[in-house]
Amino acid sequence: MNADAKIQIRNLAVRYGRKESLKGISLDVPANSIFAIIGPANSGKSTLLKCINRTIELTPGARVEGQVLIDGQDTAGIRDVYGLRRRIGMVFPLPVGLPLSVYDNVAYAPRMAGGCSRADLDIIVERCLRQAALWDEVKDRLKSLGTMLSGGQQQRLTIARALSHDPEILCLDEFSIAIDPVTTMRIEDVLLELRKNMTILLVTNLVQQARRLGDATCFLNKGELVQVDRTEVIFSERPGNQVTHDYVHGVFG
Amino acid sequence: MKPEEAMRPDSQPAQDASGPGGAAPPGRRRTAGRGPIRRLFHSLSERTIVSLIYLCGISAIVFVFSIFYFIFREGAPFLRDGFDFQKFFFSINWMPTSEVERSYGILALIFGTGAVTLLAMVVAVPFGLGTAVFIAEFCGRRTREALKILIELLAAIPSVAWGFIGMVVMGPLIVRVTGADVGANALNAGIIVGLMSVPIIVSIAEDAIRAVPDDYRAAAEALGATRWQVVYKVIFPAAKSGLLAAVLLGVGRAVGETMAVLMATGNAVNIPADGRFPFFHALDSVSTLTATIASELGEAPRIGALPDGSYPPAAHHYQSLFVIGIALFVITFAVNLTADLVVKGIRKQR
Amino acid sequence: MSPPEAGPSTLGSGPDRAANLFAATDLTRRKLRAQRIAKYAFGAMAAAIVLPLLLILAYLLVRAWPMLSWGFITEVPANFMRGGGVWPALVGTLYLVTFSLLVAAPIGVLAGIYLNEFARDNWFTRAVNLAVINLAGVPSIVHALFGVGAFVIFAGLGKSILAASLTLAIMTLPVIIVSTKEALNAVPMAFRQACWNLGASRWQVIRTIVLPNSISGILTGLILQVSRAAGDTAPIMFTGVVFYMAVEPGTLLPYSPTDQCMALAYHLYTVTTQVQDAPEALPYATAVVLIGFVFVFNSAAIILRTRLRAKKKW
Numbered sequence: 001m002n003a004d005a006k007i008q009i010r011n012l013a014v015r016y017g018r019k020e021s022l023k024g025i026s027l028d029v030p031a032n033s034i035f036a037i038i039g040p041a042n043s044g045k046s047t048l049l050k051c052i053n054r055t056i057e058l059t060p061g062a063r064v065e066g067q068v069l070i071d072g073q074d075t076a077g078i079r080d081v082y083g084l085r086r087r088i089g090m091v092f093p094l095p096v097g098l099p100l101s102v103y104d105n106v107a108y109a110p111r112m113a114g115g116c117s118r119a120d121l122d123i124i125v126e127r128c129l130r131q132a133a134l135w136d137e138v139k140d141r142l143k144s145l146g147t148m149l150s151g152g153q154q155q156r157l158t159i160a161r162a163l164s165h166d167p168e169i170l171c172l173d174e175f176s177i178a179i180d181p182v183t184t185m186r187i188e189d190v191l192l193e194l195r196k197n198m199t200i201l202l203v204t205n206l207v208q209q210a211r212r213l214g215d216a217t218c219f220l221n222k223g224e225l226v227q228v229d230r231t232e233v234i235f236s237e238r239p240g241n242q243v244t245h246d247y248v249h250g251v252f253g
Numbered sequence: 254m255k256p257e258e259a260m261r262p263d264s265q266p267a268q269d270a271s272g273p274g275g276a277a278p279p280g281r282r283r284t285a286g287r288g289p290i291r292r293l294f295h296s297l298s299e300r301t302i303v304s305l306i307y308l309c310g311i312s313a314i315v316f317v318f319s320i321f322y323f324i325f326r327e328g329a330p331f332l333r334d335g336f337d338f339q340k341f342f343f344s345i346n347w348m349p350t351s352e353v354e355r356s357y358g359i360l361a362l363i364f365g366t367g368a369v370t371l372l373a374m375v376v377a378v379p380f381g382l383g384t385a386v387f388i389a390e391f392c393g394r395r396t397r398e399a400l401k402i403l404i405e406l407l408a409a410i411p412s413v414a415w416g417f418i419g420m421v422v423m424g425p426l427i428v429r430v431t432g433a434d435v436g437a438n439a440l441n442a443g444i445i446v447g448l449m450s451v452p453i454i455v456s457i458a459e460d461a462i463r464a465v466p467d468d469y470r471a472a473a474e475a476l477g478a479t480r481w482q483v484v485y486k487v488i489f490p491a492a493k494s495g496l497l498a499a500v501l502l503g504v505g506r507a508v509g510e511t512m513a514v515l516m517a518t519g520n521a522v523n524i525p526a527d528g529r530f531p532f533f534h535a536l537d538s539v540s541t542l543t544a545t546i547a548s549e550l551g552e553a554p555r556i557g558a559l560p561d562g563s564y565p566p567a568a569h570h571y572q573s574l575f576v577i578g579i580a581l582f583v584i585t586f587a588v589n590l591t592a593d594l595v596v597k598g599i600r601k602q603r
Numbered sequence: 604m605s606p607p608e609a610g611p612s613t614l615g616s617g618p619d620r621a622a623n624l625f626a627a628t629d630l631t632r633r634k635l636r637a638q639r640i641a642k643y644a645f646g647a648m649a650a651a652i653v654l655p656l657l658l659i660l661a662y663l664l665v666r667a668w669p670m671l672s673w674g675f676i677t678e679v680p681a682n683f684m685r686g687g688g689v690w691p692a693l694v695g696t697l698y699l700v701t702f703s704l705l706v707a708a709p710i711g712v713l714a715g716i717y718l719n720e721f722a723r724d725n726w727f728t729r730a731v732n733l734a735v736i737n738l739a740g741v742p743s744i745v746h747a748l749f750g751v752g753a754f755v756i757f758a759g760l761g762k763s764i765l766a767a768s769l770t771l772a773i774m775t776l777p778v779i780i781v782s783t784k785e786a787l788n789a790v791p792m793a794f795r796q797a798c799w800n801l802g803a804s805r806w807q808v809i810r811t812i813v814l815p816n817s818i819s820g821i822l823t824g825l826i827l828q829v830s831r832a833a834g835d836t837a838p839i840m841f842t843g844v845v846f847y848m849a850v851e852p853g854t855l856l857p858y859s860p861t862d863q864c865m866a867l868a869y870h871l872y873t874v875t876t877q878v879q880d881a882p883e884a885l886p887y888a889t890a891v892v893l894i895g896f897v898f899v900f901n902s903a904a905i906i907l908r909t910r911l912r913a914k915k916k917w
Contacts (some may be wrong), residue, residue, distance in 0.1 A: 055799050060724060096797040099816055112811070114295070129800035158797070165802060185667035299806050303721075309710045310717030313780065315732040316773050320741065323752035332848040383648030391642045392649075402905055403653045409901040410894060411834025412743075412869045417875050417890050418659055421666075451652050479634045481641035502740075509742025511837040512868075516876065543744045543837075550751070550841050582741060589740035591734065 006031035006199045007052065007169065012066035014047050014056065021047045027218060033202045034191060036214030036231065038207055038248070039138065043202040043220040046092075049171045052201070054081055061211040073236070086113055089162030093127040093174040095154035097146030098161075102129075102138050105146040105157055109165040119193040124164055131194070132160035133186040153181040159187065163194075170194065176209065189214055206247050211235050219244045321582060328575030331357075331559070335569045336576070347545070349553070349570040357573045358581070365439070365539035366508055369518065372443025372535060373507040375452055380447075381454030385499070388455070389462040390484055408452035417518030419445040422516065432534040440535040444451055445517050446510050450503040453491035457502055461495020462488055494595050502590035505585050508543075515544040542581055546574050629686045660894070667887035684878045685885070689892055691850040694857060695764075695864035696896070699839060700832045702860065703775060704769030708825055711776050715821075717784025719808055739777035743837040746774040750842040763861045767843030774838050775828045782827065786820025787813055808815055819911035823904045830900040834893070836868040844869045846877070867893045 005028035014022040022044040029035045037045050049055040051068055054075060068075045070087070086109065091229045098105050106125045110116040116124070125142070129135040134156040138149070146157055155178045162170060172191075176184040190215060191200055204210050210217050211231060218228035220242075227234065227244045239245050305478075335357070344358025368552075384404070388397050423444055424436020465488050473483045489496070519538030549570070556568035564572075678688030716737075722728040760766040763790030765832075790813050798808040844866045850857040858864045871889045874881055 053800060055796065058796075058799055058862060082802045082804055084802075088800075090800035092796070092800075094793065096793045096795060098794055098812060108798065108811070109803070112798075112801065112803040112807050131631075161797075161801060299804060302806055306713045306717045306721060309713035310722065312710055312733055313714055313731050313738060313776070316776070317734045317737050319753060320738075320745065320749040320773075324745065324748050324759060327748070327752040327756070353725050380648050380652050382651055383645050387642075387645035387649045391645050394662065399651065399831065400649055403656070405905065406898060406901060407652070407656055409830055409834070409897050411868055411897055413834070413836040413872050414890050414894050417886065418663070420875060421886075442698060448652070448656075455858055457633070462687070479638040481638045482634070484641070505740050509740070509744070511742060511744040512872065516872070543742055546744050547837055550747075555756070575748055575752070578745050582745050585742055585745075586737055589736055590733070593736050 004031075005029055005072065007201075008067075008069040008072070009048075009051075010067040010069065011052055012048070012064070012068060014044070014051065014065075015063050016059075017061050021062075021223055022051075023223040025220070025223075027225065027228060029199060029201065030216070032195060032197060033145050033215040034195050034202055034213050035202060036217040037203045037220060038205065038210045038217060038247070039220035039226075041205070042222070044223040045220055046173050048220070049173055049201065049203060051088065052169070052171060053085045053090060055085070055090075057081075082113075086165045089165070089167035089170040090157050091155075091162045091170075091172045091175045093177045095151055095158050095178050097149055097154040097157050099145065099147050101143045101148070102146050102157065103142040106160050106164050108161065113165060127161045128160040129157075131163055131190050132156040132192060135161055153171050153182055156183065156187070165238050167198070169199045169201065171203070173203045173204060176204070176206065184209075197205060207235075207250075211248075214221035219247060221247070256482040267412060274297065274373075286406050319475075321579075324575050324578045324582065328579060330564045331569045331572030331576055334564060335566070335573075341576070346427060347540075349549070350575060354377070355566055355569070357569070359542065359577060360544075362542045362545050362577070363538055365518065366541040366543070368439045368535070368539055369442045369446055369510075369514055369541055370504060370507040372439060373446035374500070374594075376444055376447025377450040377454055377503050381451045381498060381499070381503065382458050384451070385455045385458035385462060386484055389459045390488065392478060404452050410449075412449065412510060412512040413516070415449055415513040419513060419517030427536070435519060435538060437517055437538060438536050439518060439539045442514045442517040442541075443535065445513050446507045447508060449513060450506045453506055454499045457499035458492075458496050461492040461499065464495065465491045474530050498592045498595040501588055501595065505588040505592065509581065509585050511543040511547050514541050515547050519545060520544050520548055542577050546577055546581075549579050550574050606900040663887055663890055663894070667884055667891040668883065670884040670888035671891065676892065677853060679850055680847065684847060684874060685881045689867065689889055690852055691848055691857065692865040692867045692870035692889075693892070693896075694850070694855070695844070695848075696833050696867045698858055698860075698864055699768050699771055699830050699843075699866055700765050703771035703832050704825065704829060705707025706769060706772035707776050707779055707804050707828060710772075711828070712783050712821060712826070714776075714877060715787065716809060717778045717825075718780065719784045719787040720805065720813070735777050735780050738773070739781070741774075743774060743835055746770055747838045747841050749773070750838055755842055761861075762841075762845075762863050763843045764858060764864050765843070765860050767864075767866075770833065770838045770842050771832045774835065775777060775831050776845075778828045778831055779821075779824045782824025783817075783821050786817035786824070789820065790816050819907055823911075826900050826904040826907070830897045830904070834868055834897050834898070836866075836872055839866055840869050840872075846873050867896060 007029040007138070009027040009029075010023060011024045011026055012022055013024045025044075025048075028066075039045055047056065047062075050059065051064060051203065052070075052075070056062050056064055068086075075084060081099070082114075098108060100108065103125055104111075105114075106128050107121045110121060110124055126135060126139075134153060137153060137158075146154065147160070149157060155175065159175065166170060170191075175187070179187070188209070194200065195215075197230075202210065202213060214231040216228065217231045217234040219226045219234065221243060223237065227241045229239070232240055234244060235248055237245075246252075340356070340358055340364075342358075343360055344356060345361040345364075346356035346358045347361055348354065348356040384400070388400050392400070419441050420437065423441045426436070427433055427438070427441055428436045469487050469491060470483055473487045474480075480487065518540060519539040520540045553571040553574060554567070555571050556565060558564055558568075652828045677690050679690050681687030695735060714731075714735075718728070718731060722731065747770065750766060750773075754760045754766035754769050755762055758766075760769075794812050794816075795808050798812055799805075803811070843863050846869075847863075848858075848863065848865050850865075857912040867889070871886065871893050874889055875886045878885075
């Protein structure tokens with residue numbers, strides 16, 4: 001276990017009522033890298049992300065044990081939970097444009113945090129929309145409603161919003177479900193660029209995406225951590241674990 | 254971000270002065286945050302508003318308890334001194350102002366409430382449920398919208414206006430049709446209160462019918478059932494708890510109705526001696542629990558305790574009205590609780 | 604199967620049998636007739652509720668017509684309540700409604716926010732919900748008794764506009780709570796989650812996303828509260844409303860909050876039951892003004908709701 005890791009997860013277990021969603025997993029996510037998380041449906045991938053920014057606390061009926069440490073600090077001990085969440089960008093599978101203008105969508109987080117002038121906001125909005133490969137499509141209609149964009153545009157808007165508060169960590173949960181392959185490729189390029197100074201957690205059920213992007217990959221199955229290793233190892237012919245091998249080579253999943 | 258920066262003592266949202274630490278390249282940093290006072294204000298206002306929200310949530314419970322407490326407080330001396338449980342509930346003599354023999358028996362009032370409620374349900378249940386079925390299953394969108402708006406307006410008419418309608422429209426009508434001596438009687442109040450209860454029955458029953466999954470309808474129609482067969486073979490059984498709840502809430506409404514009853518019943522404390530009740534005596538004038546309170550509270554003086562702490566007999570009239578209030582509170586509480594449990598029961602099943 | 608070369612049917616023998624495949628049998632004809640009868644029967648039930656209502660309203664209007672004029676609204680009662688107008692009662696109702704709205708709106712909206720946004724699924728929330736249901740179900744005359752016991756006597760407000768408005772406020776609270784809760788519930792959960800992930804606090808999300816998108820629904824609830832408060836008689840008749848009160852015609856603010864006042868609903872009750880030899884049309888005209896007053900608010904609520912449905916943002 002590496003104490004220098006950006007995110008350290010220690011014996012994390014989550015139950016929803018009687019159902020065990022995560023069964024005590026431990027992980028290290030190194031800084032400035034893309035860490036891919038793969039696994040079949042209901043393997044606890046999204047729950048893991050919710051634990052990192054503590055939105056799991058807002059989920060009715062969820063009980064959490066174990067620790068998540070960021071920069072060596074236990075997140076459960078952080079009193080300013082909103083500050084914590086602003087250090088982490090979150091993108092969920094289904095696009096959610098807030099019922100605000102495109103501009104206000106992206107400016108939402110900085111505004112809620114306070115301390116931004118109008119000029120700052122303009123800069124942030126343009127930067128984030130460019131990073132999410134959306135700027136060219138919406139630059140002339142920043143005032144129109146975010147919810148009126150197409151599904152793919154809304155998903156890129158969601159990504160732009162997740163970048164708007166300069167997160168140190170970016171979590172993406174199957175971000176490419178609602179967007180077309182070309183846009184997906186563009187965003188993948190953006191992610192590779194962002195990796196230089198951001199830690200990226202990429203939950204995906206497209207194993208090829210994990211293979212393309214991941215520096216390291218972990219494989220979750222039914223709430224248990226099956227294997228974590230460098231991506232080349234996981235996707236090699238001999239990952240060292242039969243279940244992993246079967247999953248990445250499409251035998252089940 | 255360094256740990257000590259994250260360990261800010263307050264949990265307020267506005268504090269981005271530090272920016273997100275070294276990860277951000279220069280030029281991405283934000284300008285300095287608002288002053289500490291502004292931030293403190295933000296934190297305080299957030300906490301204030303959240304505690305206010307919790308407080309208001311609790312207030313509903315507080316109000317229910319204080320309703321019970323304050324009514325009980327006014328009625329307590331009577332419960333302590335002059336109250337005879339058996340006589341109160343089983344005597345038909347309500348003579349609170351009699352100089353010769355004061356008597357507080359509410360049986361006749363309970364019968365009056367029962368008669369009006371029963372007659373009201375005879376009107377409201379078939380018509381209410383029928384209208385709900387028509388709205389939910391048989392009519393087009395436009396008709397439905399129009400009907401719902403009309404039903405809503407029906408619900409909006411104040412009860413005193415209903416009472417007026419009972420006096421000037423329904424009364425003469427009843428006299429002409431039945432040949433009764435007076436138009437202000439149990440039947441009149443029953444019809445009026447029935448009309449008043451229709452909207453609540455319609456809206457709850459319609460919700461219950463719409464809550465029946467469309468799969469059921471589709472499955473039944475695929476088997477060749479007509480709409481009507483779907484309704485009485487599939488919808489009614491599936492929605493029966495919701496329909497029951499609708500009727501119960503209608504009953505609650507009818508029991509509690511005051512002004513319309515006061516104006517339309519004739520408000521005479523009366524119980525037919527031969528016990529053939531209530532349809533054979535629907536044309537008699539009656540009084541109900543609610544109407545009695547409304548008509549007598551204004552005249553019953555609130556008399557304070559004597560120096561020795563006891564109350565003169567005349568004080569009991571005022572106090573006994575509050576005891577009737579307690580009885581009404583308990584009755585409607587029970588009816589509404591049952592309706593709520595019935596509705597919850599349906600939700601559990603799904 | 605109109606084309607004759609359709610070939611032999613698997614169900615019958617020859618084109619005759621096939622042609623009759625979709626023709627009504629006796630059984631289906633009977634079923635369809637039953638369906639039509641059912642439709643008309645239920646339609647008749649709906650009509651039996653709605654049409655008499657319209658007839659009655661028309662009747663009231665016709666009978667009230669001789670007295671209805673602008674003067675009837677702006678004048679004070681004259682000739683021992685046998686003439687004049689309803690001005691002091693109308694203003695009194697406005698007083699009661701305004702004060703009760705001032706009390707009930709903040710409490711009701713915040714309680715609705717609590718129930719939809721903060722309440723967890725536990726016994727306490729169930730207790731609050733039950734209390735709201737019960738508050739809505741308690742008869743108005745019991746609210747009147749409470750008003751007498753709590754505000755008139757215990758709080759020492761005496762019979763006054765304040766005591767009556769407070770009683771009305773508590774009685775109409777559930778209307779606001781329930782409609783606020785429903786309006787908030789219509790805002791998708793995903794918006795809240797998205798904002799929480801952006802580091803917004805619960806209240807920030809409520810203020811910036813939830814409330815702006817449910818404001819029409821909340822307003823509808825407030826309007827219905829006004830309508831309910833304006834129409835109810837029982838809770839105010841022992842807590843602050845009087846038979847007659849002398850008021851200068853046309854004064855906008857004739858009462859102070861500690862005064863008693865007249866109110867439309869109670870005025871209708873008194874002119875109907877306690878004034879002898881009033882002109883025929885007087886109670887009818889009073890009823891029309893009262894019902895009209897209430898209908899104005901209800902129509903506003905209906906229009907607001909229709910417009911809200913027309914412009915959905917998602």
